[in-house]
Amino acid sequence: MRIQHPILPSRSTKTISFSFNHKMYQAREGETIAIALWANGVKTLRNSEKNHEPRGMYCGIGQCYECRIYHPKIGLLKACTTRVTDGDHYFSKESFNEMDLARKGGGNEG
Amino acid sequence: MCNHSFIICRCEEVSIEDIQDAIAAGASNSQEVKMSTRAGMGICQGRLCRPLLKALLPDNHKESVHSPSQLTFHQPVRPVSLAKIVKKENSI
Amino acid sequence: MKVDVVVVGGGPAGLSAAIEIGSRGGHVVVVDDHPTPGGKLLGQLHQEGNHSNWWKGFELAQELKQKALAANVCILSEKQVWGMEPGWKVHISDLVQNDTGMEIQADCVLLATGAVEKPMPIPGWTLPGVLAIGAAQVMTNVYQVLPGKKVIVAGIDILSLSIARSMKLAGADVEGIYMLPHSPFSNYASPLLHLETLNEMTDFAPSKMIRLTGKLLKSKTGRKLAAQFYPPMGIKMWGIPIHLRRTILSINGTHEVESVTITKIDVNGNPIGEQKVIQADTVCISGGLSPLYELAAMAGCKFVTLEGLSGTVPLHNKELETTVPNLFVAGNITGIEGAKVAMAQGALAGKSICNKLRIGNLKIADMEEALSFVEHSRKLSDIQFHPKVSEAREHLDDLWKTLIKDVSREDKNGSNQKLY
Numbered sequence: 086m087r088i089q090h091p092i093l094p095s096r097s098t099k100t101i102s103f104s105f106n107h108k109m110y111q112a113r114e115g116e117t118i119a120i121a122l123w124a125n126g127v128k129t130l131r132n133s134e135k136n137h138e139p140r141g142m143y144c145g146i147g148q149c150y151e152c153r154i155y156h157p158k159i160g161l162l163k164a165c166t167t168r169v170t171d172g173d174h175y176f177s178k179e180s181f182n183e184m185d186l187a188r189k190g191g192g193n194e195g
Numbered sequence: 196m197c198n199h200s201f202i203i204c205r206c207e208e209v210s211i212e213d214i215q216d217a218i219a220a221g222a223s224n225s226q227e228v229k230m231s232t233r234a235g236m237g238i239c240q241g242r243l244c245r246p247l248l249k250a251l252l253p254d255n256h257k258e259s260v261h262s263p264s265q266l267t268f269h270q271p272v273r274p275v276s277l278a279k280i281v282k283k284e285n286s287i
Numbered sequence: 288m289k290v291d292v293v294v295v296g297g298g299p300a301g302l303s304a305a306i307e308i309g310s311r312g313g314h315v316v317v318v319d320d321h322p323t324p325g326g327k328l329l330g331q332l333h334q335e336g337n338h339s340n341w342w343k344g345f346e347l348a349q350e351l352k353q354k355a356l357a358a359n360v361c362i363l364s365e366k367q368v369w370g371m372e373p374g375w376k377v378h379i380s381d382l383v384q385n386d387t388g389m390e391i392q393a394d395c396v397l398l399a400t401g402a403v404e405k406p407m408p409i410p411g412w413t414l415p416g417v418l419a420i421g422a423a424q425v426m427t428n429v430y431q432v433l434p435g436k437k438v439i440v441a442g443i444d445i446l447s448l449s450i451a452r453s454m455k456l457a458g459a460d461v462e463g464i465y466m467l468p469h470s471p472f473s474n475y476a477s478p479l480l481h482l483e484t485l486n487e488m489t490d491f492a493p494s495k496m497i498r499l500t501g502k503l504l505k506s507k508t509g510r511k512l513a514a515q516f517y518p519p520m521g522i523k524m525w526g527i528p529i530h531l532r533r534t535i536l537s538i539n540g541t542h543e544v545e546s547v548t549i550t551k552i553d554v555n556g557n558p559i560g561e562q563k564v565i566q567a568d569t570v571c572i573s574g575g576l577s578p579l580y581e582l583a584a585m586a587g588c589k590f591v592t593l594e595g596l597s598g599t600v601p602l603h604n605k606e607l608e609t610t611v612p613n614l615f616v617a618g619n620i621t622g623i624e625g626a627k628v629a630m631a632q633g634a635l636a637g638k639s640i641c642n643k644l645r646i647g648n649l650k651i652a653d654m655e656e657a658l659s660f661v662e663h664s665r666k667l668s669d670i671q672f673h674p675k676v677s678e679a680r681e682h683l684d685d686l687w688k689t690l691i692k693d694v695s696r697e698d699k700n701g702s703n704q705k706l707y
Binding site: 086087088089090091092093095096113115116117120123124128129130133138139140141142143144145146147148162163165166167168 | 320321332343345365382403404413414416418419421422423425426427428430431432433436456457458543579
């Protein structure tokens with residue numbers, strides 16, 4: 086939930102868009118991906134590799150890597166220290182892998 | 196401590212029971228626990244779980260001045276692509 | 288690229304050091320892994336002494352940044368240092384995986400990497416919605432996003448009290464602040480032991496009642512009474528109940544945090560039944576701060592573990608040089624003391640480096656002034672992270688002197704000198 090802090094000055098009001106796992110969201114310019122998603126009620130960023138348990142941001146300062154997500158061109162990103170780029174598409178690892186597999190499968194048929 | 200299980204190494208999903216099993220099987224310091232459970236070997240390289248393993252298996256410091264931990268620190272301390280490491284080696 | 292100094296970390300210590308070096312003509316680069324420099328200053332917000340003026344960390348951060356730029360300091364943001372080699376060769380990269388990175392050569396390196404939060408594992412702590420308390424601070428004060436509608440805080444300390452207040456100010460319902468579970472990870476936290484540290488904090492408390500109760504906490508008997516008769520509904524600070532006699536047994540939920548199970552504890556921290564499940568959507572855990580020293584470890588520094596410094600720190604002398612020549616430290620990496628001391632240490636480290644590299648025209652008086660300013664800042668700091676910090680600093684000095692004596696004794700016997 087975004088707020089106007091009673092004591093601190095406002096953040097930028099410019100709105101930008103991005104997607105996460107194919108769903109579109111709005112962000113305030115300057116927000117990190119993790120924060121923008123949290124503000125939109127999305128706290129789960131991936132499922133753990135071994136036990137497939139939901140995981141999201143924990144330390145918030147780029148130390149724990151729990152917030153790791155993927156960008157098709159850049160690869161691994163830390164959502165808590167990476168600012169949203171207008172128009173970008175981000176994915177959790179599982180979605181990214183599915184997309185990758187589908188794309189490779191599509192190529193072979195063509 | 197309560198009965199419910201909890202994770203010690205978040206990256207490798209190693210639980211407190213896994214650590215206790217490793218200790219019961221003979222691991223006597225954090226390096227040995229790391230080798231048998233993978234705790235500390237994940238993407239954060241032990242940044243989160245090192246103090247937890249240290250609390251469960253205190254390093255015995257006879258001297259006050261010491262090296263930091265049984266879990267050694269290696270370059271790179273952050274994940275980097277192989278291209279960077281190769282480039283570095285080529286430039287030597 | 289070749290410079291005089293690389294500063295790792297663009298927080299109050301790093302920026303203050305860079306300003307000293309840059310303004311004397313030194314060529315200095317600051318590497319910081321966040322979008323904006325300022326480190327933890329960016330999220331800090333608290334009321335000063337007489338409880339009316341708000342101290343806003345981000346304003347100080349902006350001021351430091353401007354001063355640094357005016358002193359020709361080069362600030363590299365959103366970059367990380369992943370390795371270093373003696374000489375120094377500092378390996379820097381973007382935060383994303385596929386860039387090629389760069390290498391900067393420098394005569395001196397200053398590690399001003401600050402601290403990380405100590406994790407405190409509680410069953411269910413990996414659920415989305417569980418945050419380290421620092422993350423909640425950044426979210427609320429920097430990005431102005433509420434961590435949650437119903438927030439539970441685990442861990443009663445300076446940081447958690449301050450951040451709980453920030454969240455409430457921002458509109459969150461902070462249901463309560465609870466004790467950490469009694470375990471090796473919390474250093475066997477218990478209400479009785481905790482009252483010893485809390486009594487240091489009560490001068491900082493807003494209400495007269497708490498300040499008066501604070502005097503009760505100064506004696507062991509007083510603390511036993513306080514622990515035994517602590518009100519079951521908790522004592523409120525800024526309208527938030529602080530539950531000294533309750534802890535969290537588990538954090539519950541299928542996909543995200545949905546509730547927590549609370550239990551009553553005795554004065555020694557042991558659960559004594561009376562469990563309750565409370566709805567919540569966010570849990571903030573405060574396990575305490577610990578110096579982030581991995582680069583110092585990798586470089587081969589010697590370390591000391593001192594409770595008063597809140598953990599393991601690289602051994603360093605009064606001029607903030609470590610046991611590895613031309614490797615300096617400043618700020619929370621030297622021991623947790625907060626922003627004001629960090630700035631004073633940064634300024635000292637900057638001057639020490641200028642002295643070593645003969646940058647500018649430093650006089651002995653400048654060094655002495657910088658040293659006493661650190662002491663002065665320590666005394667003025669109205670937030671103390673540990674009551675024994677001054678003793679710990681003295682102990683650190685003694686350990687350094689002993690080490691130097693041992694090294695020069697070895698030298699006389701013909702061994703290799705590895706240490707400065």
